[in-house]
Amino acid sequence: MTPFRIGFGYDVHQLQPGYDFWLGGIKLDHDKGAVGHSDADVLIHVICDALLGAANMRNIGYHFSDKDPQFKGIDSKVLLTEVMKMIREAGYEVGNLDSTICLQVPKVNPYIPEMKTCLSNVMSVAEGDISIKATTSEWMGFVGREEGISAYCAALIYRV
DSSP: OOSEEEEEEEEEEEEETTSOEEETTEEEOOSOEEOSSSOOOHHHHHHHHHHHHHTTOOOHHHHSOTTOGGGTTOOHHHHHHHHHHHHHHTTEEEEEEEEEEEOSSSOOGGGHHHHHHHHHHHHTOOGGGEEEEEEOOTTOHHHHTTSEEEEEEEEEEEEO
8 A cells, every 4th residue: 555645625614794703723813704504614624534535435425414413513623633633543644735826805824823732733744744735825715705715735644
């Protein structure tokens, strides 16, 4: 079996007033928040999907269905903790993550250090192994119209 495996995650959520805006495990101050069954933390969701995909364990929706009431409003950090347990029980450890958040406003760059610290603590991996980048869509599409947020993540895991 190959000692290294790569996974990829993609997710998107609508943004609407009246919702808290969780991103990378921290709450951002914004007039809109992401809509979802859980806390709708799009960054954590793509990290979970990338890790699960790398381990050939399907995706976040398979393990934590949005039809299951026990996950209604759940803190996505709890889901990430469970995903980390799953991949470690399967004999893997995280090599590194590379993620990109696509959001028009608010600007994400000032929050990245705090997100990295939060995710490092939740995952028990070094902050240096977690890359978070941010971009806009130059006012085009649903992101540009401030209707939603999207994120991508590539994960490298290795057999221990």
